[in-house]
Structures are given as C-alpha cells and as structure tokens.
Amino acid sequence: MATIKELNISPVGRVEGDLDVKVYMENGVVTRAHTQASMFRGFERIMQGKDPQAGLIVTPRICGICGGSHLYCASSALDTAWGTTLPPNALLLRALGQACETIQSIPRWFYAIFATDMANKKFANKKLYDEVVRRFAAYVGTSFQSGVTASGRPVEVYALFGGQWPHSSYMVPGGVMSAPTLKDITRAYAIMNQFRNDWLETTWLGCSIERYQQIKSWDDLMAWVNENESQFNSDLGLFIRASLEFGLDKFGQGCGKYIAYGTYLHKDRYNHPTVDGRNQALISPSGFFDGKLYHAFNHLDIMEHVKHTWFEDTAAAHPWKEPLPTPVPSQNLAHTNFDDKYSWSKAPRYQGHSAEAGPLARMIMAANPANLDHQIHDPLFGDIMQKFGPSVFTRTLARVHEAPRLFNYIHEWLGQIRLDDEFYIKPEEKDGIGFGATEAARGALAHWIEIKDGVIKNYQVIAPTTWNVGPNDDSGQSGPIEAALEGTEIEDSNDPVEVGMVARSFDSCLVCTVHAHDEKSGKELAKFKL
DSSP: OOOOOOOOOSOOOOOSOEEEEEEEEETTEEEEEEEEEOOOOOHHHHHTTSOGGGHHHHGGGGOSSSHHHHHHHHHHHHHHHHTOOOOHHHHHHHHHHHHHHHHHHHHHHIIIIIGGGGGSGGGTTSTTHHHHHHHHSTTTSHHHHHHHHHTHHHHHHHHHHHSSSSSOOOEETTEESOOOOHHHHHHHHHHHHHHIIIIIIIIIISSOHHHHTTOOSHHHHHHHHTTOHHHHTSHHHHHHHHHHHHTTTSSOOOOSOEEEOOEEEOTTTOSSOOSTTHHHHEEEOOEEEOSSOEEOOOGGGEEEEOTTBSBOOOOOBOTTTSOOOOBOOGGGGSSOOTTSOOBSSOEEEETTBOOBOSHHHHHHHHTOTTOOTTSOOOOHHHHHHHHTOOOHHHHHHHHHHHHHHHHHHHHHHHHHOOTTSOSBOOOOOOOEEEEEEEEETTEEEEEEEEEETTEEEEEEEEOHHHHHHOOOOTTOOOOHHHHHHTTOBOSOTTSOHHHHHHHHHHTOSSEEEEEEEETTTOOEEEEEEO
16 A cells, blocks of 8 residues: 655645645656646535625635635626726725735745745755745745735735725725725825835845836846845845756746736726726736737637536536536545546636636736737736746746736825725616626636626636636646646655645645656555645
C-alpha cells in the first residue's frame, strides 16, 4: 500500500470549498492533470424563486474575500434587466469598492498564499534563498507580517462607503445606498496614504508610484530593479530577482488564451446601463486574446459544459439558457472516473476555447493598442508575453503590478465625488433578463439573471475560479490549471511544491489538495494539503 503523506506547506485560510489537484508523473514530469472541485455549493439553486434583489444579500456570501465583486455583479445584472439610471456618484462609489477590495488582496495573497512557497527547501541552494526566507516565510517573515497588516487598510475605505467588509450590500440597482460626508472622503484619503507610506512605496516598491509607472517594457523593468539600492532591495525587486534565479519563469504556462470582462465603469459613460454599451464604458478593458489576436468580448460567446461534472448531463449552453445545476445521484460519486465525471465545477468555454481568467488576462487586455482613450494603456505585459510567454512568474507579476495603478485610481475617484449630487435613482422593477460582470481580484466574474412573474426564475454565476479550475469539456479539452500543470518538472515527488506554485499562481478560491501519482504504475506517491 502506498504511503500517503500530508504536508501543510503554508496556511490557506479560505472558506470556498476544496480543490483536489491530481497529477500523474513520468520520469519526474507531469504528464496529465485533473482539477477536482470536491464540494457542491449550489448558490444558483438558492436564488431560484427569490425576490430579484435577494442576490444583493445572498451572492456576496459566495466568497469571503471578494464578496464586493459579487455584489457589483448582482447589482449590475439588475441594472441591465430593469433599465436603471446610474448617477456618476454611484459609478464612482462602486468602482471605489471594487478597487479597494482588489488592492487589499494583492499583499494578502502575495505574502500569505504565494510567496511562502518561495521559502521551500527546494530553493535552499540558491543565493537569494536566505533573504527570501527572512522576508517571506509564513508568519515569521518580516515582510509577511507588515504586508498582511497593510492589506487591511484599503478595506477600511470600503467599509466607510459600504458599511462593512466583507459581505456588504450597499450597491443596489439604481446606484448605492451610501451617503458619504466630507469627513468620510478625508478619512479615506488618510487611510490610503497610510497604505502607501507603510507598505506600497516603502516596502514593496522602494520608490514613488510615479517612478514605477514609467515602466513600459521588460527592459524598463529590469533597469528599474537595478537603478538604485532601494528598488533593488524592495520586496518587488527581491521577488523579481528571486523568481528568475529560482526558475519560476520556466513552468506553469497554461492554455495560452485569456479572457477578461473588464471593470470600473466610467462615471459619465454608463449612466443608462445596457449590456451592449458596457464594453465602451469600461476603464479596465474587456476582451479575449487567442494567443495572437485580440477579440471584442461578447458574453453570448460563453458556454458552460457539464460532461465531466457531477451534474446531470445537458448540452453545453449559455448561462441564460442552461438549467439550474442538478447533482447526479450520490451513489454515482463513490468512485471517481477521470474519463467521466470528476468535479463539481462546470467547464466554461469562450468560442469553444479554454481561457485563463485573472490579472494576467487583464494586463494582456491593457496592452491592446486599440484601447480607447479613457481605458488603461499599459504595454508592459504585451512585451513580456512576447519575450517570455506565460509562467508562474509572469502570472504573479501581473497580479502585483496592478497595485500602484489601483492606488492612483482610488485617489482620483475620491476627488471626483460630488457630495451634493445624487447617489441613487429608484428604478422600476419588471420582468426581464440581465447580465452583470466585473473583474474580481482573481479574474472574470459574471452573474446572469432571469426574472419572471416578479421572482428569479434562473440565476447563473461563473466565477474566475470556475474558468481556471474547471475540468475537461465535452471535447476533452483541459481547463487552464490542468493545462498549466502539464509538462511541469517535479524535483521531489515526495514534496511537489512546483504543483502548489502553479495552482497558487492562479489563486483559485479553493483550498487545494494535491495528489501525486506515478503515470506507469498508478501508485499514489504522496498527498499534500496546500
């Protein structure tokens, strides 16, 4: 009998369920992989028959770290279904909430979830290992402590306008239920300045935000790292140098296609919400990148597959047309067959393609030269993708690269709030269909709603984790994490930290357990709770 070893690589305090990552190895290389979401959640079924605005209360509980993103989607879906009017102040406060939730996630995720793996003994022979351990080791690392503490500041701003975080419900169809004062605005500025002074510029960048945002290419970034001692020894400088020394740029490539719904609706360009008008109003642009060309995003091109899920078989369908998920009889789940049904996660596809969602997708869209004047223009990751392509390092760098820009947007939007103007315009409730989307910290998130006879007939949610951890589709095409694991070289089969780093680079909203199997014998070599 195989000896099963469980190793807690680092603490992952999440509430969203469990993800089993099963990898098969031959001669130390992952030959195939399966991602298995092992808990049925069924929020869509909870919503059926409820008042349309129940989503404002229920769906923020889907996630304990990005509930504001679900609220953003729930309110936006009703905006399009009911044809609301949104005042500029409402769009600003929604964008502020989304940005604060995303920026707080960056240091929290980097130190508490990802960077602790860089302190694994696998890298003990590297020159930078001792410094990485000193700063990034779980709990005891000097930057671990300061970074996790600093991550609490931006959500204090969220709570000023949203009443609480997480699980607030201040975004509603027609605007926001918020009445900020000048004192609230002033306090928000002060809190964000503390975030900048305590961590963003001092610990993370080692320079001003303005200096960092001058970077436009990979060569610019490397010149920035070596420009002076402060930047060289900053946490970002250390991460870049250590990642290249540790080889994090050599594995975890993925499916090579990327999807972003975009977020942050311009205060003057989405006052009469429609699904068709959304792309043009976005500040962080949407799109689909097929590895060579950019394509305009159209939510109607999304289909969900259930062939390899523990749901009753139905044809792949768009969320407006697919039925609520119905689990197959429990006796069929006793033995997992990875050629058949093996996950509670559906498999979303865009124009038939598996597509990676997340910060890397957002940064690729930001590099699109066709972006509108009010949208983000940032060529850095277009250059990086051409030079190196995707990897654990590229994906992680994309996540942390967003922090300075988000800080500036928060400051800009705070200054645009007009306290004497409207924050809410009461809508007329009616039957219809709606679509609401955003970019959560982890990527593309959307809600679809169908209202009939004054109640919810159908509600569908596709989270970024669904895009990334989804199983094979009807044609056998792997999901993004499954694809990213294939080809990964495992140095120690008894401690496959590389598998954990690939999974963590996507930051799936699930506690991960990795099972390593020998491809030829089928023997389970080890089991790890990540």
